[in-house]
Ligand SMILES: Nc1ncnc2c1ncn2[C@@H]1O[C@H](COP(=O)(O)OP(=O)(O)OP(=O)(O)O)[C@@H](O)[C@H]1O
């Protein structure tokens with residue numbers, strides 16, 4: 001297992017390298033630059049600015065310089081927020097996004113797993129249809145619709161919850177629900193499907209024939225196999241929870257990394273864009289690795305495969 | 311007093327394509343310690359009949375329409391869930407056909423064998439583990455590194471025969487009074503089949519367990535069972551001691567089955583097959599279910615319900631014509 | 638968010654289903670689909686929406702950019718069934734035109750992903766060996782990319798034109814399709830009935846045309862149906878961020894964004910486009926689910 005993890009970690013570096021290179025040249029070869037909008041800036045100041053950020057150098061030199069700093073973990077200064085480095089900005093925004101993402105994940109897992117399992121135990125009954133219809137709704141009502149609707153009802157009409165900001169527990173309810181809803185829906189459907197599949201297998205009948213309680217049959221025998229697709233889904237879901245927060249953070253005006261990234265993209269803040277993309281990509285890669293490790297932990301056959309391939 | 315006494319059991323499946331009368335009015339008794347064989351073609355309802363009184367028929371679509379199954383004064387059909395569960399896996403155990411899929415792939419063999427002890431006998435982990443090791447040893451699951459190493463194995467690491475040995479250990483570890491073996495050797499290599507059958511017999515004798523052995527192989531019956539029931543289209547057509555069944559089969563279906571055994575033919579001769587197919591179970595069968603394929607069928611066979619009746623001591627058959635002495 | 642909603646995961650795990658039975662399988666599938674009322678409603682609703690958007694130029698009561706500044710945002714009335722927006726533009730007309738764009742993006746971008754994904758997956762699966770492992774490794778790596786971010790960058794830096802939107806979205810969505818097709822082709826290559834066809838001496842062409850393509854088609858159709866709503870979501874998401882289609886053109890995402898900005902005063906401006914988008918997504922998902930159940934007899938058992 002350790003060897004498997006080591007090998008996968010070693011693979012992350014080249015992938016990140018490819019991403020940096022791709023994004024670097026993509027945004028640099030595109031027309032426009034970070035100082036386009038500031039029309040009032042006199043030419044000599046602009047020149048100074050460009051010199052300061054080395055924008056006057058050949059592109060490959062800039063690329064090499066960027067890589068050179070990257071090796072030391074330095075993502076460079078932000079072009080737009082000139083008082084901050086990209087590292088600092090990520091340090092400010094990410095904890096907020098992380099908190100939001102974790103709440104949403106908790107919402108998604110608790111609601112999704114519970115309703116999915118419960119539906120699979122009584123298929124084609126009200127206990128199946130009601131949550132599964134809700135799940136379908138969760139998938140078909142996108143978060144940028146759900147968010148404003150929730151705000152309209154609970155903040156503007158009923159006045160129970162604040163409509164935007166990130167100041168206390170009450171502020172976190174609507175964003176977490178909005179972000180988590182679609183994932184809860186998806187996890188519920190996934191769980192129901194795979195639990196039904198597992199529950200129809202022979203070894204479940206064996207477990208019942210052993211006289212185990214239904215709870216034990218479900219928890220000890222079915223659940224391991226039943227949640228495997230959910231675990232695999234958590235990799236992309238984590239990515240989605242992070243990037244999905246663009247919209248949520250915009251709607252609820254939350255000072256998270258998602259909003260910073262969208263602003264950076266609009267402002268062509270080169271270093272900030274590169275920095276956030278790299279940061280997101282590393283997160284996703286590490287998360288996918290974690291998912292693989294959990295899968296191996298759940299299924300002895302996968303574990304063996306890893307051992308054989310290591 | 312019989313250990314298990316089943317009367318007029320009917321289990322039907324309510325499917326989209328109609329009601330499948332998978333088990334349609336069967337009765338049987340098992341005495342303590344005896345071995346009862348149930349033989350029949352695929353789809354005749356052998357598995358469903360036995361899963362029914364253990365409460366293991368998937369529902370929906372399955373439903374037990376009528377019948378009682380008395381086990382030690384308790385009607386298993388009506389027994390509440392907890393009572394049934396306290397019997398299942400403790401006093402009545404089951405071995406399934408396919409050891410590849412019947413064991414939990416996510417759990418070590420040891421945990422699976424220990425589980426009935428933990429649940430039913432309230433043993434502690436250490437004690438249960440000891441008993442499981444002993445049991446695995448006595449079913450012949452050896453390992454160069456000792457039986458403890460086998461406890462830690464996962465099913466996919468074992469061969470088919472080894473897995474079936476695990477199933478046997480798991481079923482017998484609680485010393486049940488009745489073992490239901492549903493085609494325990496069908497999925498195995500021919501060479502392994504005999505070993506497994508021998509093992510089951512040995513273990514059964516050692517523990518004094520009664521057994522219902524389900525099979526479509528008459529050869530398996532011959533070497534193992536005291537009594538045999540012949541099942542066809544959800545009903546029993548003949549009931550006899552093994553000896554009587556083989557030496558003087560009475561029902562035309564049983565005789566056809568005997569004829570279709572490869573060993574009943576001389577080398578080089580064509581194999582015999584019964585013409586036609588078993589009936590659809592979705593429509594009610596009024597007369598004898600075998601009549602459409604039977605060489606001796608007359609009009610009355612299709613009209614009159616065929617019920618099991620004794621035609622000789624301890625030998626019952628459901629053929630009206632045999633009962634009337636015409637065959 | 639949209640790229641995480643890979644409906645394909647469930648499909649990917651199943652091999653070819655009920656493979657060899659060719660035509661009767663399709664007949665059965667149609668039969669089962671016909672019996673699935675939700676899927677049927679979804680299909681009908683979808684056909685209706687497509688017809689509406691094709692006929693929009695003749696149907697729409699107003700020009701899509703006709704303003705009535707004096708009127709401003711008015712609630713639904715006989716003259717304006719779904720009300721008007723802050724510039725006095727007829728909301729019903731705007732939703733019709735927005736639907737045209739949203740559906741077009743949905744179909745066109747799905748077509749891009751279909752083309753790329755099927756070709757890529759089929760080549761990887763059919764050629765096999767090293768080519769396969771290299772191609773699939775690339776897919777694995779691409780899977781790990783934060784795609785929504787990529788699309789955002791693309792749209793910001795290369796202007797917001799429709800072609801690019803199709804390409805960007807299509808490029809995001811082909812990965813799962815490639816995996817599904819490859820998996821199907823691989824397992825078909827090893828399937829007994831293909832061996833049988835080889836033994837019988839059928840030509841490669843015949844094997845591909847008569848056996849492989851029909852069997853790959855099922856999952857591809859299902860996944861395509863489920864890709865369209867994903868794509869429409871992604872488009873709406875970009876439009877919501879201000880990166881999609883540009884004024885005075887509109888899509889449902891744009892309308893939702895505009896509605897959300899003024900929802901306190903004029904809630905109908907948020908409500909109606911949201912209903913239009915969600916209803917279409919429902920229809921597509923029901924149809925997709927129905928198709929999956931119909932084409933995979935194992936999954937349809939209960
Ligand atoms: N879940 C179910 N739904 C519908 N019909 C069922 C179900 N389970 C069993 N049946 C039907 O019940 C009948 C009897 O099946 P059963 O499994 O008891 O046969 P069997 O005699 O054990 O056959 P085999 O030798 O193949 O194991 C079959 O016709 C089968 O189609």
Ligand SMILES: [Mg+2]
Nearest residue numbers: 356357358492
């Ligand atoms: Mg059976």
